[in-house]
Amino acid sequence: MLSVTNLRKTYGSGGQAVEAIRDLTLTVDKGEFVCIVGPSGAGKTTMLKCLCGLLKPSSGTVTLDGAPVTGPPKEIASVFQDYSRSLMPWFTVQRNVGLPLRNRYRSAADRAERVATALDAVGLSGFGDRYPWQLSGGMQQRVAIARGLAYAPEILLLDEPFASVDAQTRADLEDLILRVRDDTGVTMLLVTHDIDEAVYLADRVVVMSARPSVVLETVPVDLPRPRDQVTTKRLPRFAELRAHVLTLIRRTALDGAAPTPDQHSTIGARR
Amino acid sequence: MRPTLLLPVLTTAALLGSWEVLSGTGVLPAEVPPVSDIAAWLWANIGTAVVWTAVSQTLAHWAVALIVGVTVGVLVGAAMASVPVVNELLLGIVEFLRPIPVVVYLPIMLLLLGARPVVVVVLAAVAALWPMLLQTLYGVRDVDPVTTDTARVFGLTTPQRLVWVTAPSMLPYFFTGLRIASTITLLVAIAMELIGAVPGLGNTLATYAGNGLYDATYGVIVIAGLLGVGLNAVFERLERRALRWHSAYRTQQA
Amino acid sequence: MRIVLRLLVPVLLVLLWWTTSAGSTSPFYPPLREVLAAFQESWLFTRLGSDLVPSVTRLLAGLLIATVVGIAVGAALGRSRLLMQALNPAVQFGRSLPGTALIPISVVLFGIGDGSKILVIAFVCLFPVLLNTVDAVRGVDPHLEDVARSYRLTPAQRLAFVLLPAAAPQIFAGIRTALGIAFIMMVVTELYAATNGVGFVTLSARNSFDVPQMWAGTVLLGLLGVALSALFLVLQRRVLSWHIGMTERN
DSSP states (O other), X not given: OEEEEEEEEEESOGGGOEEEEEEEEEEEOTTOEXXXXXXXXXXXXXXXXXXXXXXOOSEEEEEETTEEOOSOOTTEEEEOSOGGGTSOTTSOHHXXXXXXXXXXXXXXXXXXXXXXXXXXXXXXXXXXXXOGGGSOHHHHHHHHHHHHHHTOOXXXXXXXTTTTSOHHHHHHHHHHHHHHHHHHOOEEEEEESOHHHHHHHOSEEEEEOSSSEEEEEEEEOOOOSSOOXXXXXXXXXXXXXXXXXXXXHHHHHHHOSOOOOOSSOOGGGOO | OOHHHXXXXXXXXHHHHHHHHHHHTTSSOTTSOOHHHHHHHHHHHTTSHXXXXXXXXXXXXXXXXXXXXXXXXXXXXXXXXXXXXXXXXXHHHHHHHTTSOGGGGHHHHHHHHOSOHHHHHHHHHHHHHHXXXXXXXXXXXXXOHHHHHHHHHTTOOHHHHIIIIIHHHHHHHHHHHHHHHHHHHHHHHHHHHHHHTOTTHHHHHHHHHHTTOHHXXXXXXXXXXXXXXXXXXXXXXXXXXXXXXXXXGOOSOO | OHHHHHHHHHHHHHHHXXXXXXXXXXXXXXXXXXXXXXXXXXHTTTTIIIIIXXXXXXXXXXXXXXXXXXXXXXXXXXXXXXXXXXXXHHHHHHHHSOGGGGHHHHHHHHTTSHHHHHHHHHHHHHHHHHHHHHHHHHTSOHHHHHHHXXXXXXXXXXXXXXXXXXXXXXXXXXXXXXXXXXXXXXHHHHHHSOSSSHHHHHXXXXXXXXXXXXXXXXXXXXXXXXXXXXXXXXXXXXXXXXHHHHHHHO
């Protein structure tokens, strides 16, 4: 279980200090799929970096199964937003996926096996010898996902993973992520600014306010699984949830600063 | 003093201080005089005619060579970049001659022309020519075709386009070439003076070192270094100014 | 057609050299035939081991030392702003100093043997490699470092698999500059004082008025410059094939 308590992060100091995150508390249970949405500039990436130990929180705690996170934990793998800047262009796809496994498997054969399995899981078998820049954007992001999966994490953090691909590829990648989750049972924490995506994917949607960020509301998503791009999105309940989250985001984006969490909302509590 | 200034001053002082101590205590060989002796020589001689003559001779070689090399380099480069036939004709010979360092020609030049300043200037000019030629080639080729088309649409004449479109786009490359050319020209000029015994800093160095005047040898090395620092600073400032509006197109040729 | 045009001028120049020198009686401008004869006599292959090999060895040794030290120190200076600030005056002076000015004192200190020459070549070549490495390491995309850290790569792995490959294109640009300077330094050290080497042979030919031998030495040095540059390009194309592929794609 990943749990975040009263997380606060400010950049800089003195009069020039920027408060990115004011107060975040949330937990992600084992096997859960949690999506975090917020308006652009809501400190979502900052939060993820605190969760995976890349940034030190100014105050508050991040714990993983009870142990405080002080550096990148081996149970967490990350998929970053900009695939073109997260894959090493000097390595082939296989070497990119295998790079983080060097400290886990001594033998190259073991590594190769895991890499092959991961590439197969994202539908990229046969592309291991290509270089990332020889692939399309969607394929590159699948390589990044394979790299995360090969690492065999308990939790996969995804930072706006589909923000820079076209709409059709985006839908394909969303379904890929759902399938991977069903196959592996890995806990997923995905950050996005796309409300449809969040509602479509998640068990719970955590709505963040504009900067300085707080949690506005946690919305349980009671849509049936398995989900489908057409049938799920046609459900009245999908529209309801979507509208609810959108209202929250609109309000906070307009207000700018962090409002008090909306107490009057009832929709999220229904189950 | 700001901490960003204090640190380099302190480390440099520490470096020079340890040199002084190592030399004074005889750890370093006698051919490496203490910093204080070098400083004393510089203090006593920096205003003398001997030093200034040598500096001005080297600077004269450098300046004439740079002007000749830059002019030829830009003209040939521009001709190659804008006239395809010229490019095809000259590319083979340029590709062949460019990797050959000019010092290669020194013995022959000394044989043909003797140890005269003109040898220094000719060879240093050839050294300056290559970076200029290449940068000009890159520069002219890099002129945005959209800009050229725009200029044509607005009815600019060819000379106008040259002045208002081609020249400004080329400027960053020109200054990058100039900086590289300046460095290499100074290096080569001093080498020529050294080998050919042509009057200048290089020859002065050889004379002092040969006669065991080590304070003076290091003094002249310091002067040559400061000359390099000064010229570098000037050309880098020019380059930065030219690149300010063009930084995205900067080449890594340097 | 292009090849023909490109070869036209070089071929014409050689022909011009051949015809104008054929009947030459000037002692300074011997017939090309004699130059080629001297070239064959000296460099194919009598002096190859005794003079060409020492020259090239010194050049490559100096360049290698400069590359290794330059990358190591450059990476350290590129990572630590404080260290770079502290050493900035020394580095600025070192890279601006015309390297050839150090040759007389290096002879006084270390003699005219291989060690002295290798040292002075290495010192002068150090700065282009070092400064390019500093620049390159500073320019490495922080995203890649986040990836490396989040997947718990060790510092050594981060250096070998992320930092250095990312910096490699610019480091190569620095080594290429250094190669040109190394060649100049090699020739000048041999012209200044030496007991062997191509430059030495060429200059001593002048003292014994063996003019065809001088021309032959000059031709050899020219060919050597071309060959080294070509070899370097082949090496670069191999090591940076990913970068070339990526650039061509964009």
